[in-house]
Amino acid sequence: xxxxxxxxxxxxxxxxxxxxxxxxxxxxxxxxxxxxxxxxxxxxxxxxxxxxxxxxxxxxxxxxxxxxxxxxxxxxxxxxxxxxxxxxxxxxxxxxxxxxxxxxxxxxxxxxxxxxxxxxxxxxxxxxxxxxxxxxxxxxxxxxxxxxxxxxxxxxxxxxxxxxxxxxxxxxxxxxxxxxxxxxxxxxxxxxxxxxxxxxxxxxxxxxxxxxxxxxxxxxxxxxxxxxxxxxxxxxxxxxxxxxxxxxxxxxxxxxxxxxxxxxxxxxxxxxxxxxxxxxxxxxxxxxxxxxxxxxxxxxxxxxxxx
Amino acid sequence: xxxxxxxxxxxxxxxxxxxxxxxxxxxxxxxxxxxxxxxxxxxxxxxxxxxxxxxxxxxxxxxxxxxxxxxxxxxxxxxxxxxxxxxxxxxxxxxxxxxxxxxxxxxxxxxxxxxxxxxxxxxxxxxxxxxxxxxxxxxxxxxxxxxxxxxxxxxxxxxxxxxxxxxxxxxxxxxxxxxxxxxxxxxxxxxxxxxxxxxxxxxxxxxxxxxxxxxxxxxxxxxxxxxxxxxxxxxxxxxxxxxxxxxxxxxxxxxxxxxxxxxxxxxxxxxxxxxxxxxxxxxxxxxxxxxxxxxxxxxxxxxxxxx
DNA sequence: ACGATCGTTGCGCCAGATTCAACGATCCGA
DNA sequence: TCGGATCGTTGAATCTGGCGCAACGATCGT
Numbered sequence: 001x002x003x004x005x006x007x008x009x010x011x012x013x014x015x016x017x018x019x020x021x022x023x024x025x026x027x028x029x030x031x032x033x034x035x036x037x038x039x040x041x042x043x044x045x046x047x048x049x050x051x052x053x054x055x056x057x058x059x060x061x062x063x064x065x066x067x068x069x070x071x072x073x074x075x076x077x078x079x080x081x082x083x084x085x086x087x088x089x090x091x092x093x094x095x096x097x098x099x100x101x102x103x104x105x106x107x108x109x110x111x112x113x114x115x116x117x118x119x120x121x122x123x124x125x126x127x128x129x130x131x132x133x134x135x136x137x138x139x140x141x142x143x144x145x146x147x148x149x150x151x152x153x154x155x156x157x158x159x160x161x162x163x164x165x166x167x168x169x170x171x172x173x174x175x176x177x178x179x180x181x182x183x184x185x186x187x188x189x190x191x192x193x194x195x196x197x198x199x200x201x202x203x204x205x206x207x208x209x210x211x212x213x214x215x216x217x218x219x220x221x222x223x224x225x226x227x228x229x230x231x232x233x234x235x236x237x238x239x240x241x242x243x244x245x246x247x248x249x250x251x252x253x254x255x256x257x258x259x260x261x262x263x264x265x266x267x268x269x270x271x272x273x274x275x276x277x278x279x280x281x282x283x284x285x286x287x288x289x290x291x292x293x294x295x296x297x298x299x300x301x302x303x304x305x306x307x
Numbered sequence: 308x309x310x311x312x313x314x315x316x317x318x319x320x321x322x323x324x325x326x327x328x329x330x331x332x333x334x335x336x337x338x339x340x341x342x343x344x345x346x347x348x349x350x351x352x353x354x355x356x357x358x359x360x361x362x363x364x365x366x367x368x369x370x371x372x373x374x375x376x377x378x379x380x381x382x383x384x385x386x387x388x389x390x391x392x393x394x395x396x397x398x399x400x401x402x403x404x405x406x407x408x409x410x411x412x413x414x415x416x417x418x419x420x421x422x423x424x425x426x427x428x429x430x431x432x433x434x435x436x437x438x439x440x441x442x443x444x445x446x447x448x449x450x451x452x453x454x455x456x457x458x459x460x461x462x463x464x465x466x467x468x469x470x471x472x473x474x475x476x477x478x479x480x481x482x483x484x485x486x487x488x489x490x491x492x493x494x495x496x497x498x499x500x501x502x503x504x505x506x507x508x509x510x511x512x513x514x515x516x517x518x519x520x521x522x523x524x525x526x527x528x529x530x531x532x533x534x535x536x537x538x539x540x541x542x543x544x545x546x547x548x549x550x551x552x553x554x555x556x557x558x559x560x561x562x563x564x565x566x567x568x569x570x571x572x573x574x575x576x577x578x579x580x581x582x583x584x585x586x587x588x589x590x591x592x593x594x595x596x597x598x599x600x601x602x603x604x605x606x607x608x609x610x611x612x613x614x
Numbered sequence: 615a616c617g618a619t620c621g622t623t624g625c626g627c628c629a630g631a632t633t634c635a636a637c638g639a640t641c642c643g644a
Numbered sequence: 645t646c647g648g649a650t651c652g653t654t655g656a657a658t659c660t661g662g663c664g665c666a667a668c669g670a671t672c673g674t
Contacts, residue, residue: 032653033650043651043653044652044655046652047654051653064651064652067651069651069652
């Protein structure tokens, strides 16, 4: 059976790189010795390659005696056709390398909740100092479209709380204690601190379905460290809505320490959880957008927030 | 010492043929299996090549999970840049191959002296029958610029008498006896035939200096077959001038039989040379312009004049 | 939980890119 | 006119890198 789909954008008429290099260099030098020298090969190689090319084209590309080498009409035509195309290809590759490996151009970084802005700004300052040629734009994104912003490339980097499912993550830049948010009149409201085990005894307000499973497992686990099941409370659609459910006494919610500072309200009490690991925040980005710019910014952020 | 002249039209940023093919095919298929199938290689190869390319660019070109493959922004940009350039290159090569190997387009053949026209026309007829897609133009050229016409490409093929120095020659198409032109009153004018040895006894009119040495050696040798020196007569600047020198009794001149028919004049007698090889005529062309068109025409000319 | 589909990885082989050295042709200077 | 110098050619030897192979890991459907 005559296998289908063999026809391609890339017809099999393409010349090898060494053939193009040899042909165009010889077309420019018109001298086998100098051509060989420039390409760091022997004159024998030049002779072989040109001969093979000519056998393929079906006509001489160079008229050569042992004293003078010149292009034939067909050779001249081919050289004229090829030169701008080759220039264009090297330019295209150069641009791609610049985009991937260069630390220039533009980098868009975003924060998610204003309390992370200072950490991000320290990183921006150090990065800009190290790479003055790369313009950094800072913006704020909303939780709802943070993932989409990274995926569609409208934002290169984001400082967010871990875990951030499906994205590449840098080292943690911020660590905060975990607290339990309870209603003001809740039985635990007066405790000095609580253990994670209390989650088995009260319903826990749930994140909306769109939230990644990994994130939910970290914030609202299904079992306590001892293995006791955690009763699921009602679902809130936004973080404010979740806090309101807590205030209404419909459940409790583990949160980070910074939440207290930015969401302090009289109807909610925050009680430290003494045996929970801290919540980490750091830079996240799309794996597929990884560039030298991004790697360098992560490094700068790490250095700037090392203390 | 930092060797100079390494910079080239062809920067060493050029991708290998297989890298371009692999990248563009995968960019089109977005599927490793189908890409491998189209390129007749294994998926492992695709993976290796893409990885190597990405290491070189410094950023991912494809975002791939084991279920879906898609271009990253950098990959998309590179593919968009490369595609038209690759198309252009294959087109350039295709045109060169067509010019060299194809028997189409235009072929310009010429004759030199009208008596060769019938031979040439037989060849044209057979060639046109075999290759209707190739237009043949017939023209006449003058001896003086016949060589230049071949070299500058204004004529592809020429039917001329051998030897034709420095040009490629096909098999002889016409053979004619050699005659000795002498003045009407010359001592040899009444002979039935003469031997080449008589050249040692009379001055031989010489071709002009511009004539090729090889041709002169054939027509006006410096020694007879027996080794006797041939005295050099005066030089004529054109063939007519040379015949006039003969008519004036200033020398003799070996010529071809056809000359008698086309240059018959009362003051000159042509005597057969019984021991001279015939003069051959056939097609000549510039080595550096050799194409399939030309080779095919030579073949047609041989076949048409075989008898 | 299992099989099917896909991309990845490391090892080993061999075609083909490249070198090497001898050779032929052309030109120059003595 | 005869070496000597400069150049391109040729074919066999050499060795690198393109490529296949096969085991593996990840993801999805049933």
